[in-house]
Amino acid sequence: MTTSPRHPQSNPDDPAAGPPHLPMRPLWGCGGCQAEWPCPAARHALLAEYRNDRTALRVYLGALMAEAAEQLAQVQPHTTADLHRRFLRWV
Numbered sequence: 319m320t321t322s323p324r325h326p327q328s329n330p331d332d333p334a335a336g337p338p339h340l341p342m343r344p345l346w347g348c349g350g351c352q353a354e355w356p357c358p359a360a361r362h363a364l365l366a367e368y369r370n371d372r373t374a375l376r377v378y379l380g381a382l383m384a385e386a387a388e389q390l391a392q393v394q395p396h397t398t399a400d401l402h403r404r405f406l407r408w409v
């Protein structure tokens with residue numbers, strides 16, 4: 319019996335395929351879809367990953383928000399006002 323190795327192929331019907339939806343510092347755009355991070359796909363993934371510990375997700379996002387605020391203040395000061403809504407209101 320022979321088994322040929324499977325090479326991972328990107329499947330356009332698979333929402334998990336394609337580039338990961340991770341923040342690109344220091345502008346905090348999404349590396350997967352270029353939307354502001356966390357984009358809807360990133361939010362969906364985070365909610366799934368932290369579905370049993372929403373408090374940990376808020377702590378994690380709070381830390382990322384602080385990091386984003388610091389970095390964005392230097393490159394795009396006008397975008398920092400809305401960071402709380404962007405990072406934490408949806409959790």
Ligand SMILES: [Zn+2]
Binds near residue numbers: 339359
């Ligand atoms: Zn994205």
